[in-house]
Amino acid sequence: MAPINYDQEGVVFDIQRYSIHDGPGVRTIVFLKGCPLRCRWCSNPESQDPKPELFYKDSSCIHCGKCLPVCPVAALSQDNPGFVDRDKCIRCGACAEACPTDALTRSGKVMTVNQVLQEVRKDATHYRRSGGGITLSGGEPLMQSDFARELLKACHEQGWNTAMETTGFTTPEIIADVMPHVDHALLDIKAIDPAVHMANTGVDNRIILENAIRTAMTSKSVVVRVPVVPGVNDTEQAISDIGNFAKMLPGVETVHLLGYHSYGENKYGLLNRAYPMGDTPDLPKDALPPLKKVIESLGLNCMIGG
Ligand code: SF4
Ligand code: SF4
Known part of the structure; x- marks a missing residue:
């Protein structure tokens, strides 16, 4: 194996400690920026663009003007309803550093492997006791x-x-390069119907389903995770289709069902973007148990949440 490059850089937008989700035991979740999908229900819209970007919270702005002169490209203007001209912004972060109230903050920072390890190490004693570890997410x-x-x-x-x-x-x-270093793969499957998948995520699911098979064949442990979204895949038929696909993946025994919620909606406002789900209500709590039964009837374990 090639020596580890501790200086390799990546863009990280969050590190969450003491999580009991997303893998066994106590975990540290490292969120990497950039995603090729545009799921309409995405609760982390700041995760999608690979580069750091600005959040602007109008209610925290005291209109002191301290950010205006530090912008090298004059992307900020009180006359602009969204305040930031995102086509002009080069994401340097100077305005966020100048802002005294955190009305402007930058999501995403470049970190080396070594810098992430320093953060993750703070939870290491909990890993040993609980069988936990690190989870990469995005x-x-x-x-x-x-x-x-x-x-x-x-x-x-x-x-x-x-x-x-x-x-x-x-x-x-990339699957062949990275997955051998993953103890537990959490594989998101949103829809088996290609048209439904394309309409709601912006990408073809054929490559995802092919890579699911490759991942299952390469990984020691794979769980299939399904965000259950009203009007997208909240029917017994759609969940049965996903369950039947999961069942034929080698080594897959468990499916997690995660109900849609609109917690991420406010972040779209901070990025001056419209919320793609509009006023779709959260998935009712009683919608998941019957879908759990559908998965279990296929001989798989099913967990709500996870
Ligand atoms: S991040 Fe940099 S370029 Fe973008 S608005 Fe702030 S100061 Fe201007
Ligand atoms: S520095 Fe912060 S508080 Fe002051 S005008 Fe800019 S965004 Fe508003």
């Missing part, structure tokens, strides 16, 4: 495959368990 971690691979290798070097949440929308070469 965005789509495989969009930064060099960074993901080196970080996973570095975690294994420390003796930490690794997990990765992935859409599977990548190349077979």
